[in-house]
Amino acid sequence: MEVNMHWGKKRWAIAEGYIPSYGHGEGREFVSHETICVLNPSDEEAELSIMIYFSDREPAGPFKEKVGARRTSHIRFNDLSEPEVIPKGTDFSCTLESSIPVIVQHTRLDTRQAESALMTTIAYSE
Numbered sequence: 001m002e003v004n005m006h007w008g009k010k011r012w013a014i015a016e017g018y019i020p021s022y023g024h025g026e027g028r029e030f031v032s033h034e035t036i037c038v039l040n041p042s043d044e045e046a047e048l049s050i051m052i053y054f055s056d057r058e059p060a061g062p063f064k065e066k067v068g069a070r071r072t073s074h075i076r077f078n079d080l081s082e083p084e085v086i087p088k089g090t091d092f093s094c095t096l097e098s099s100i101p102v103i104v105q106h107t108r109l110d111t112r113q114a115e116s117a118l119m120t121t122i123a124y125s126e
Helices: none
Strands: 009-018 033-040 046-053 060-067 071-076 091-110 117-122
Touching (some): 009 033, 033 046
C-alpha cells in the first residue's frame, strides 16, 4: 500500500490543557491525563519538539519525542519530565513542531468523578 507522504502538517497547537490533580480508580488507565495522539504515516521517523505555555510563567520545553515511520504514539503530558514535569491542576497550552508532516489529535481523560469523562479533538495546524 502506498502511503500519501503529504498527509499532515509540521506545526500544531493545542490551546487547551489541564491535568487534574486527583482522580478515581486504580491503575494507569484510571489516572486523569492529557495526551497528544500523533500519527506518522510516512516512511521516515518524526522528531517532535513540544513547548508548554502557561498563564502565569514562562514556557516549559522543548520536550523531545519521536514517532517511528508508519507508527502512532500517544504521548501523555503527565509522562513528560525533561526538561521539567508539567504541574497538575494548572491550565496550559502547547505547540508541537515536527521534522516531517504528522497528524495530531488531543485527548483528555478526566477521572475526578467516579463517572470518567473522555474528550478528544483534532489539534489546530498551520
